Amino acid sequence: MDLDKNGTIDPISSGYWRDKYDMMKEYPVNYLDELVGQAPYFSRKYSNYTSFSKATMDDILDDDMRMRIDHIFHVESTSSQLLWNDEDGFRWEKLPEEAQVSSIAKTLVRDFNKDGLPDILLAGNDHSYDISTGYYDALKGIILMSDGGKPLSRIVNPSESGIVLHGMVESLLLLEGDKPLLVAGMNRDSLLLYSLNLH
Ligand SMILES: [Ca+2]
Numbered sequence: 001m002d003l004d005k006n007g008t009i010d011p012i013s014s015g016y017w018r019d020k021y022d023m024m025k026e027y028p029v030n031y032l033d034e035l036v037g038q039a040p041y042f043s044r045k046y047s048n049y050t051s052f053s054k055a056t057m058d059d060i061l062d063d064d065m066r067m068r069i070d071h072i073f074h075v076e077s078t079s080s081q082l083l084w085n086d087e088d089g090f091r092w093e094k095l096p097e098e099a100q101v102s103s104i105a106k107t108l109v110r111d112f113n114k115d116g117l118p119d120i121l122l123a124g125n126d127h128s129y130d131i132s133t134g135y136y137d138a139l140k141g142i143i144l145m146s147d148g149g150k151p152l153s154r155i156v157n158p159s160e161s162g163i164v165l166h167g168m169v170e171s172l173l174l175l176e177g178d179k180p181l182l183v184a185g186m187n188r189d190s191l192l193l194y195s196l197n198l199h
Pocket residue numbers: 001002003004005006007008009010
């Protein structure tokens with residue numbers, strides 16, 4: 001919805017939690033400061049954090065505000081997933097826990113260990129969030145390698161691959177040849193260059 005009527009959409013995130021009567025209720029995810037930053041409506045409604053701390057979405061949005069909601073999107077999962085194009089249709093597969101520690105922004109799909117099956121280098125992180133959320137920076141770059149005839153079945157961590165993509169990865173490039181080179185463009189940092197010798 002456009003809270004401050006300036007022509008741009010202002011998204012409000014919400015989630016469901018149990019209240020003290022064990023009933024699932026929809027509460028805002030955004031902090032009061034974030035909401036007040038978007039619209040003075042919230043500072044008029046909540047003069048302190050205590051009153052806001054127990055407010056549900058029904059409490060914070062009055063009928064007039066609800067009339068102005070343009071779209072409601074529901075998210076069932078925030079996991080990073082893979083979409084397989086199988087013979088009988090598409091199939092989602094949740095990536096392993098090691099890949100869920102941060103946001104994935106860049107991937108390289110190649111046959112790194114030359115066994116005829118695809119492998120994936122996953123990299124990402126995001127430093128662009130607001131100061132209260134902080135950096136998503138726990139991913140150092142991992143490879144899902146084929147093993148034993150199964151694609152993406154072995155996790156190769158930076159300690160094994162020698163590829164350490166610490167920071168916010170903006171681009172990945174593989175220069176293929178006799179000695180393949182991996183080039184990673186890092187946000188506000190030097191370019192990283194790795195000689196690939198994976199098996
Ligand atoms: Ca707006």
